[in-house]
Amino acid sequence: MSDISKDKFATLSDRVQHQIRHDILCGEFEAGQKLVLNELKEKYQVGGSPLREAMVQLSWQKYVVMKPQKGFWVADVSLNELREILKIRRAISGVALKNAIEHGGEEWELSILTAYHKLSRLDPSSPDFDYDEWELRHKEFHLSLIRTPGTEFTSDLMYYIYDQQERYRQFLLNEAFTSEQQYHDDGEHEAIMKAVLDRDVELAHQLLIQHTERLYHILEKLLENKD
Numbered sequence: 001m002s003d004i005s006k007d008k009f010a011t012l013s014d015r016v017q018h019q020i021r022h023d024i025l026c027g028e029f030e031a032g033q034k035l036v037l038n039e040l041k042e043k044y045q046v047g048g049s050p051l052r053e054a055m056v057q058l059s060w061q062k063y064v065v066m067k068p069q070k071g072f073w074v075a076d077v078s079l080n081e082l083r084e085i086l087k088i089r090r091a092i093s094g095v096a097l098k099n100a101i102e103h104g105g106e107e108w109e110l111s112i113l114t115a116y117h118k119l120s121r122l123d124p125s126s127p128d129f130d131y132d133e134w135e136l137r138h139k140e141f142h143l144s145l146i147r148t149p150g151t152e153f154t155s156d157l158m159y160y161i162y163d164q165q166e167r168y169r170q171f172l173l174n175e176a177f178t179s180e181q182q183y184h185d186d187g188e189h190e191a192i193m194k195a196v197l198d199r200d201v202e203l204a205h206q207l208l209i210q211h212t213e214r215l216y217h218i219l220e221k222l223l224e225n226k227d
Contacts, residue, residue, distance in 0.1 A: 016046050017054035024063050024074055025166060026131055035064065035072045062164060075167065079220055082168050086212045089161045093208060096146035096154050098201050104148045109197055115144040116193045124185075135166055141189060145196055145204075168219055188214075 020040070023029055041051055055072050058064040065073045100108065119137040123129065139162045147155050188211050195204035 011050070012046060013050035013053040013057070016044050016050055017057050019044055020054060020058060021061075021063055022132060024058075025135070029074045031074055032076045033074045035074060037071070063167060077168055079216075082165075082216060082219060085161060085164050086216055089158070089165070090209055090212055092154065092158060092161070093142075093146060094205050096151065096158065097196070097205055097208065099151065100146045100148045101196060101199050101201050101204065108144075108148050111144045111147065112141075112193055112196060115141040116189060119189060139163075139166075141193075145192070 020029075020035075029035065035055070037048065037051060037055075040046075041048065044051070046054075055064055056066065059066040059072070062075055065075050067073070115137070119134075119141045122134045122137060124134065139159070142162060143155055143158060146158060188207070192204060192207045192211065195207055
């Protein structure tokens with residue numbers, strides 16, 4: 001688990017928000033589950049005001065659904081929503097990737113190599129696997145592919161899309177599923193990295209599409225089994 005010490009966060013509500021988000025992503029709270037504030041206060045040892053502030057923030061990020069006068073629920077998941085997220089990701093990343101490959105310089109190439117190296121050092125099948133750290137490194141790798149000077153808006157947009165996609169990641173890494181059912185890299189990130197650094201726009205985009213499609217099909221089977 002990532003560091004959740006008080007010194008890491010600007011406010012108490014930031015820390016609680018991080019903790020609840022982490023627990024949602026790791027499956028401690030199930031999709032659609034009602035979150036009882038009194039129970040959360042005891043669990044996270046926090047007062048009502050910072051907890052409510054954290055919950056409102058999580059509702060803006062779509063991890064939590066807030067119903068006035070009724071309370072809070074963990075946001076539900078659906079294959080239709082995931083399909084929409086991946087469709088938007090594919091459309092935007094295709095344009096952004098082409099731009100980066102055509103204009104990226106040495107610093108851009110080094111950032112991709114560094115991000116890939118950090119990601120490849122984490123093994124999801126390891127007993128001491130750190131989900132939070134993997135999530136950060138995985139997101140950083142994909143953002144490094146498109147992040148060049150002048151693309152801050154696109155990078156921010158892709159960050160938000162990846163953040164929404166992470167709500168589904170718990171199903172890929174959930175210990176309730178067998179090792180065969182869980183997500184495995186299968187060399188996909190390395191292949192994407194090599195195609196991008198070779199400046200092969202068509203191959204790089206094709207590999208990214210296959211990467212997102214495999215994600216959808218794995219989740220389709222897991223969510224169907226869950227039901």
